[in-house]
Ligand code: C2O
């Protein structure tokens with residue numbers, strides 16, 4: 001199936017198909033576990049060719065799930081099981097991480113911490129329940145700085161029992177690739193220390209669902225749910241819409257208490273935003289999704305308005321039903337933990353501990369280690385926090401570097417703790433601005449070893465990585 005076919009199929013999913021799918025799920029409920037045990041569906045990572053819309057006309061050699069970038073959108077109902085036998089047909093070991101899912105630890109896909117690497121030719125059975133409805137995604141967790149950049153990612157959509165009334169439900173995976181003049185991936189700069197010490201690998205080719213010229217056809221006053229996912233290695237997108245009017249209804253898969261009118265949307269690597277928008281552009285016109293770059297707007301997706309869905313806009317949507325995320329304990333009395341984020345270019349880090357030894361910055365650089373948390377580069381032996389189950393943890397992150405970082409906690413969602421202990425929305429990835437401190441609080445209720453790292457994946461690979469233990 002080529003990219004275009006996948007896209008068209010995805011766009012035709014309407015509320016009606018959701019309803020049919022629900023009925024089918026109910027009747028097949030008994031047959032399913034048996035069937036799954038006999039022959040689990042597979043998800044194969046393998047090399048492929050993608051038409052990213054490069055002007056040379058050349059296809060780009062990529063690595064993708066089912067040889068496509070993005071890989072298949074996996075859709076399932078909240079509370080059901082996702083079962084996939086992952087098959088590694090890549091020339092490198094890999095794993096699959098299900099980003100944002102409050103998952104059983106053994107299914108989290110982190111090499112060494114939660115599972116062994118899946119070697120080329122090997123496989124691993126992922127089998128877990130999805131507790132939360134929302135927009136999630138999956139990607140490798142080995143050499144992510146290379147494997148993600150080569151195209152290994154896909155959307156994981158968990159549908160509400162009672163989804164909001166929309167005419168269409170589209171996933172928009174936003175990526176930026178670093179291509180050379182021939183439209184091939186720029187390979188010599190994989191691992192370039194200059195990228196790693198600065199903002200990470202930034203691309204020069206922005207795509208939505210694998211196309212630089214993403215277009216779709218819509219109708220005037222049609223209501224769309226747009227699930228935006230930033231799958232880039234390191235780029236922070238600031239996005240806006242024109243000819244579309246509506247609300248942000250969820251962030252990182254978790255519904256907002258009240259839909260928020262759309263202004264500009266900042267999406268750090270790995271972050272998601274669910275929008276419910278009405279097409280307000282007139283028939284014959286265009287609605288666009290744009291990214292801001294300095295003071296310019298760059299159109300990254302355009303929606304052609306073919307005709308009219310209905311004469312007037314629908315009324316404002318109700319908030320999405322909250323997910324069953326247990327509430328935080330008292331944040332005032334919560335246990336407090338500090339994270340000192342250090343290193344990178346212009347950061348002033350002099351030394352850090354690597355594999356138990358204190359090394360000078362020069363020796364760290366020689367080992368490809370450029371960043372540190374609390375004076376330690378790379379995964380520390382001891383967890384940053386050893387939490388009792390059900391304990392509320394308050395974590396203050398001081399970004400003592402010249403770069404922003406998108407901090408991601410596995411297996412949990414957290415809230416930002418703002419001034420006067422006001423709590424922000426539930427998230428799994430938070431952008432921490434340079435030279436700023438941000439504090440989060442979470443309920444450590446999911447037993448296991450959970451990675452906590454920067455999602456600018458080059459930063460993670462060169463030191464910005466730690467973990468949290470939640471006792472059983
Ligand atoms: Cu999306 Cu540890 O990753």
Ligand code: CU
Nearest residue numbers: 405454456459
């Ligand atoms: Cu970072």
